[in-house]
Amino acid sequence: MSPNGKILKNTEDVEKIPKFSNRFIRVNAGIIGPCEPKPKTVVYRNVGAYPSTPRAYLDVAKHYSSPLVIGPPVCDELVALVQHMFTEDEARLVRHLKPYPFGRTAEKVAKKENRPESEVRAVLNQLAVEKRLIVAHGPEDKKLYDILPILPGTFEMALMRPATDTLTDWHKQFAVLFEALWETGFLTDFLKFPSPAVRYLPVMRTLSALPVAWPSDRLEAVLDRYDIFAVGLCQCRLTEKMVDRECGRPMENCSVFGNAARVVINAGMMRQVEKQELLDIKAKAEASGLVSWMFNEDSGKGPACSCSCCGCCCHMMRTVSEFNMPGMIAPAHFIPEFDVAACDHCGKCARACPMGAITVDVKGKTLVHQVQRCVGCGLCALACDRKKAVKMAEVPDYKKPPAGWASLLVGLAPNLVRNAWNAWRAR
Incomplete structure (x- = not known):
């Protein structure tokens, strides 16, 4: 929806939306392109480095640091985050939980701590329902409680909401x-071997020029498989807003569909919308320079969600725009082709690229495209509105997304294990 509540139904509406900048695109001496990648600065420690920190917090930090859940190492930043997330009493209980889906009942946790089960259950339910730092599932009398990875998982759950009016100082400090x-x-430890769990879709306004696009490339075709839709705030841009680094782009465009939508709607984490309203929200997002991701599978079943991302806020995109590590994103189905004769090297395409995949020397009249950073969104082609020097072309050897979650996970498993081993060795 537009700021005044009007549903966006045509391109004239979205074209009136102002454009925004990307903090990871720099302009220097007439050269427009990506910033230098940031180095990894994490300092590996062990729990013995924190003699004054209560043991319960360190036990929880060790759970989150496991390479098997893409965890950061035990470090100052992780310990500080864990101490903020939980009170010491909560941490004493959480240290007995296992990563999802290997949960434990309140009864088992109570026995570990020699405390009344009803008391333990109340604390765990508060952490699951109010603070959203753990998950609870199963029938009430046999409910299981689990921890999630810090990212993806805990970060998104803690900040998922339909509006900002429920944010507190606790949430800001969490951010x-x-x-x-x-x-x-720390995440670069897990990106040495590609594990492309997500893919980005071409923006909807480029699809008329891409007759060979498959249904899996078309957001509307993907949504046709579902009957219920939810939308909420993007947790990444919400975080950047709370740390005073927001880019100004729309935030209400993180979406969930299918059975998972029912869960987040019932929990008050997102609001329900019709398919057309969701498509209009996505059109507005794309007009502001955002692009939509999907899980890299094509079953129409299982967990289904799509956020609209920018290279300056989205943590998935920032693995590329900030750290130049594209291992979690699937290769693009379409990439830009540049008409050298028509190009006047204005740099619009480089400014529009969320990933910093294009470098233009405005004075020297050169252009470089880094294919390995490109997600095939087509924003560069839309930005070249006057010269029409950029068009999207199909990648000849592109492989369709796996047909289902089982195929995706089987394909990802070897490199996920290699990355976990790589992280374990580094630590």
Whole structure:
């Protein structure tokens, strides 16, 4: 929806939306292109480095640091985040939980701590329902409680909401501490071997020029498989807003569909919308320079969600725009082709690229496209509105997304294991 509540139904509406900048695109001496990648700065420690920190917090930090859940190492930033997330009493209980889906009942946790089961259950339910730092599932009398990875998982759950009016100082400090942890570059430990769990779709306004696009490339065709839709705030841009680094782009465009939508709607984490309203929200997002991702599978079943991302806020895109590590994103189905004769090297395409995949020397009249950073969104082609020097072309050897979650996970498993082993060795 537009700021005044009007549903966006045509391109004239979206073209009136102002354009925004990307903090990871620099202009220097007439050269427009990506910033230098940031180095990994995380300092590996062990729990013995924190003699004054209560043991319960360190036990929880060790759970989150496991390479098997893409965890950061035990470090100052992780310990600080864990101490903020939980009270010491909560941490004493959480340290007995296992990563999802290997949950434990309140009864088992109570026995570990020699405390009344009803008391333990109340604390765990508060963490699951109110703070959203753990998950609870199963029938009430046999409910299981689990922890999630810090990212993806805990970060998204803690900040998922339909509006900002429920945010507190606790959430702002959570955002500050999470960003401090993210900026250590710990995630680069897990990007050495490609594990493309997500793919980005061409923006909807480019599809008329892409007759060979498959249904899996078309957001509307993907949504046709579902009957219920939810939308909420993008947790990444919400975080950047709370740390005073927001880019100004729309935030209400993180979406979930299918059975998962029912869960987040019932939990008050997102609001329900009709398919057309969701498509209009996505059109507005694309007009502001955002592009939509999907899980890299094509079953129409299982967990289904799509956020609209920018290279300056989205943590998935920032693995590329900030750290130049594209291992989690699937290769593009379409990439730009540049008409050298028509190009006047204005640099619009380089400014529009969320990933910093294009470098233009305005004075020297050169252009370089880094294919390995490109997600095939087509924003560069839309930005070249006067000269029409950029068009999207199909990648000849592109492979369709796996047909289902089982195929995706089987394909990802070897490199996920290699990355976990790589992270374990580095630590």
